[in-house]
Amino acid sequence: MKILVCLKQTFDTEAKITLDSNGKIESKGVSMIMNPYDEFAVEEALRIKEKGEGEVTVISVGGQQTQDALRQALAMGADKAVLVDPGEIELDEFSTATVLAKTIGGMEYDIILGGFRAIDDGSAQVVGRVAELLNIPVVNVVTKLEIEGGKALATREVEGGSEVIEVALPAAFTAQKGLNEPRYPSMKGIMKAKKKPMDKKTLADVGLDENQIAAKVKALSFSLPEARQAGKVIPGEAAEAAKELARLLREEAKVI
Amino acid sequence: MIFKLSEEQEMIRKTVRDFAEKEVAPKAGPMDEAEEFDYSLWDQMAEMGLTGIPFPEEYGGAGMDNLCYAIAVEELSRVCASTGVLISAHTSLCSWPIYYFGTEEQKHKYLDPLANGEKIGALGLTEPSAGSDAGSVKTTAVLDGDEYVLNGSKIFITNGEKADIYVVIASTDKTKGSKGTAAFIVEKGTPGFTFGKKEHKMGIRASSTYELVFENCRVPKENMLGEDGKGFKIALMTLDGGRIGIASQALGIAQGAFDEAVKYSKIREQFGKSISSFQGIQWMLADMATRIDAARLLVYRAAYLKDSGQPYSKESAMAKLYASECAMWVTTKAVQIFGGYGYTREYPVERMMRDAKITEIYEGTSEVQRIVIAANILK
């Protein structure tokens, strides 16, 4: 069983987001982590591998520092890592998916896993696009995955309940919270990770140039959420205060 | 000089911090209140390989260096000093002497299960009348046939009662004083080996501290660790390394209290501003950060010296002395920054200040560290 996991390095969930002088998100000095949903994907890949035999390859599109997230996956138990560094160009979901699909196109695989979304831009598009480009089925927001005899039974969240889907492999799946509890890398895993292959590629190495992946969507501007206003306490008798509250909600907040 | 951690040292920090924050931190307060450790954490640490960090893989260890080990103890202690000392006493005080002085047989029999976390280890050196003067132990070991018969008691033993394997220092020849001592590996459950009083402590309250009692306890002759007559020497060499563990624990406690204090100072408002905008608080934070960094450099240097096979007795004493006094000072300031809240159990700095004190006492008091440093300078 050959399993590929697409993973992204994202800002730490506790990172304080600021904008630089050009109005872009400041990434200097921010600690980076593996996208938490991708951790579920890596864990699931390892569990599938450990049930029988197989090989787990983690793939990321990103700068050189993305190696940290890939190494973490290697330390958890993945076998190989591939990093495609697109250089200093702006990417959108189309670009990233195109690079991933092109890279994966040259590899063998039965299962592709990824997080259902990244916690930074939250677009929830990349793995679906990759599957489309590779012309394989994709099952999203999966909370349970069983693999048997060239098929997969995937349980996914739907409004108000869950749905079980059977698909033939190869197929792609995106992980939702609840799929599993990711392991911590072990000390032996950390030592082994150093010796595992990390294949670093450029765009040219995967047969693409910047024009082919030029972003179709551009962010015009970023803004930080407004600082939360202090709450308002309405003094007085309960009945009077309630009246005043209703008035404020209608006239000032305009929510009722 | 290169002030940069290796890739695996960075990774162990990140991994252990993640584990400590998610799994250990929520339990630190409740375990302190209950004066009981939750050993499901031990099982998780064993699974991760944190129970045998600096030992070769062939003996069940992770095959990492002592700096990795120091970083792991630091990160665990940053959220829970009791967890830090559990790993530190187990690794430095029990597993290490077996690794360093043990025969191949002893290593496979005892180090293997210790390093892979099946078993917990402890060291029994201190006695009621032999504390700083550890060479004056009164517990006796008398050879009778193929066994040594142990009699006496040990006090204040970390991991006591919970540990499965104990390295015990006893006197085999009273007339020779500290040169008439030997180290023994004693298994829990050996007839004649029981546990006395459990200590109720100021800090590290989740750490188990017990009296060990030996009454005609028969230990096979082959369980002597190293040579007869070398017990005290083995203990001293063990403590040289153990001090790196305790220095790391102290460093972690200080860092934990500092991180809490910084966070709190930014959100607490008095006089219409955050207290971090007052110079009085800023200078405290600056001094705390500076001392912590100095402690870290001393601790990492001691670990580095040990890793590179150089003498480290003086440097580990310096690291332990400075880091423990730094921990006491920094935690006191952290409580100060929290004001009245810092004095209550609502916030972790109250526990951290209580936890810090022990680092100035065990594995050689601050006075004993100064004796060791001075002896190295003047020799």
Ligand SMILES: Cc1cc2nc3c(=O)[nH]c(=O)nc-3n(C[C@H](O)[C@H](O)[C@H](O)COP(=O)(O)OP(=O)(O)OC[C@H]3O[C@@H](n4cnc5c(N)ncnc54)[C@H](O)[C@@H]3O)c2cc1C
């Ligand atoms: C929580 C806890 C856990 C412990 N864990 C272990 C363990 O796992 N294994 C183990 O064997 N022991 C352990 N100990 C014992 C610990 O190492 C001793 O308490 C410590 O070495 C001090 O000995 P003491 O308590 O007898 O104090 P004493 O030696 O009586 O010292 C009292 C005071 O006199 C000072 N002093 C003593 N001699 C001198 C001198 N020559 N010059 C100047 N000042 C001096 C000391 O610095 C101290 O301030 C533990 C103790 C505690 C409290």
Ligand SMILES: Cc1cc2nc3c(=O)[nH]c(=O)nc-3n(C[C@H](O)[C@H](O)[C@H](O)COP(=O)(O)OP(=O)(O)OC[C@H]3O[C@@H](n4cnc5c(N)ncnc54)[C@H](O)[C@@H]3O)c2cc1C
């Ligand atoms: C056990 C206990 C008993 C108490 N008993 C009573 C009682 O009986 N009655 C009562 O009324 N209160 C009582 N208190 C409250 C006590 O007086 C306050 O906790 C104390 O005044 C500090 O206030 P605070 O805790 O809000 O800290 P904060 O005022 O928030 O101070 C936090 C930190 O900021 C520093 N700081 C604040 N302002 C400045 C500044 N301008 N410049 C530099 N540094 C500054 C402080 O020195 C402190 O280090 C008690 C508190 C405790 C813990």
